[in-house]
Amino acid sequence: MAIDNPNRVDERVRRSKQAVMAATFGLLTEAGLGGVSVDEVSRRSGVAKTTIYRHWPTRAALLLDACSQLTARPEAPDTGSVAGDLAALAESIADRLTGRWSSVLPSVIDAAERDPELAALHARLHDEMMAAFHEVVGRAQAKGELPKDVAASDLIGAIMGPLFYRRWFSREPLTREAARTIADRALRGL
Amino acid sequence: MAIDNPNRVDERVRRSKQAVMAATFGLLTEAGLGGVSVDEVSRRSGVAKTTIYRHWPTRAALLLDACSQLTARPEAPDTGSVAGDLAALAESIADRLTGRWSSVLPSVIDAAERDPELAALHARLHDEMMAAFHEVVGRAQAKGELPKDVAASDLIGAIMGPLFYRRWFSREPLTREAARTIADRALRGL
Incomplete structure (x- = not known):
């Protein structure tokens, strides 16, 4: 041979x-x-x-x-203001939520409800997706643009949540304008 | 016989x-x-x-x-203020999201991605769940408590979205206090 x-x-x-x-x-x-x-x-x-x-x-x-491989980790933008950074991230998530990954994610969430190994996979993918948000919020807090007592996860939820809501519940279009409005309102609501 | x-x-x-x-x-x-x-x-x-x-x-x-039968339609509260009504609705949704229904919903959303009949089922269940929110927002707009140009679905998404985010993404506890804070911030962000 x-x-x-x-x-x-x-x-x-x-x-x-x-x-x-x-x-x-x-x-x-x-x-x-x-x-x-x-x-x-x-x-x-x-x-x-x-x-x-x-x-x-x-x-x-x-x-x-x-x-x-389906969910490339977003880069942390640096537009010079936390409002600009969050709007840019919201736009980038809105783009992802119109792509192939977004039709797979509900099945990951569903499996995570019942299978601890897939729950760990879901958590890991989610942490990777959110790393850029944490970077932007941390930088804004270090510069004094955002109060230190704001929980990053609350602000992230106030942006990601409405984007997810549009994609999987109201099924309204995920335009970049809608994404920017969501980010602005989340920041204003703090 | x-x-x-x-x-x-x-x-x-x-x-x-x-x-x-x-x-x-x-x-x-x-x-x-x-x-x-x-x-x-x-x-x-x-x-x-x-x-x-x-x-x-x-x-x-x-x-x-x-x-x-798993998702009894919430009643529209009437606390006397839109802030109180939205906080009460957010609390009631948070309660539901810790119950049996919440572990079934991701599978409905997943199926709705691929099956038009189940997409119609998902939309119908969701409309039933949201009817109380629409009633509260409509009443507040009629009384002048909320501007008429606020889209009810944006306000609903700003409350429901972060609740869903906590339940299926960040997996932080869905306390009634967290629900009230989410409702307050959604209203303030408008």
């Missing part, structure tokens, strides 16, 4: 990982988290289950990887 | 409908909307599928009935 060229092995590994990710994205978008089983990912991607488990030891690890 | 006494038939119908509802509630709470199939409801309740379909012609009809 010929010994494989290591470069060719790397290339083969890269391709099968890519095929697994593509199949996982497809299933996530079509059916939500509940639609992703390692069996089905293997069937769609043509990659053997043993190979999938070599790269992702559990279904949760595969889901975490796929979900992290 | 003896002809059944009509009262006894009614009683038998009542009992089998009750058994079907109890099985549906159980499945909804354990597994969310995705866990409710007419097959499984039949198995758990011991009621034949044909009988279930006689009372609820579709799975969606059964789900709508069960979900409506």
Whole structure:
């Protein structure tokens, strides 16, 4: 038996990982988290289950990887004022909430209600999404633009909450103007 | 063959409908909307599928009935001020969000992303939940307590959104005090 060229092995590994990710994205978008089983990912991607488990030891690890790639972490803007920064972040979240990720997220939240491993995944993805908000609020508090006794999570909830509400409840359009208004009102309400 | 006494038939119908509802509630709470199939409801309740379909012609009809019973429509409070009314409504929603319904709702939202019939169910349940808010806002606008150009749905989103955010994202406690603060800030932010 010929010994494989290591470069060719790397290339083969890269391709099968890519095929697994593509199949996982497809299933996530079509059916939500509940639609992703390692069996089905293997069937769609043509990659053997043993190979999938070599790269992702559990279904949760595969889901975490796929979900992290669907939700690139937003950068903290630096517009010169906390009002501008929060408006920019609200706009960027509104954009994300019209994309592919937003139709997957309810299935993550649903699974998190019942499965502690997926609850941890949800918390981790959410913390990553919120890091930029915490940076902006922390900077504004350090500069004295925001009172130190304002809980960052209250302000974040006052912006994220109405955006989520529009996306999943009232289903009104998530325009950038609506996002800016939400951020302004959250700041004014403090 | 003896002809059944009509009262006894009614009683038998009542009992089998009750058994079907109890099985549906159980499945909804354990597994969310995705866990409710007419097959499984039949198995758990011991009621034949044909009988279930006689009372609820579709799975969606059964789900709508069960979900409506889980989410009693809130009454519009009348405390004498819009601030008091909104705080009372926010408290009542916070109470609901710590109950059984709140662990089912994400599965409804998830299903609504993909299934138009369940999207209609979600919209209908949501409208019922929000009717009291619309009544309070409409009354305050009629009395001149709130400007007429405030969109009720923006104010509702500024209260409901942060409550939902706490329940499903930050997972901070949904205390009545937190609910009142959210309502106050939403009103002040306008």
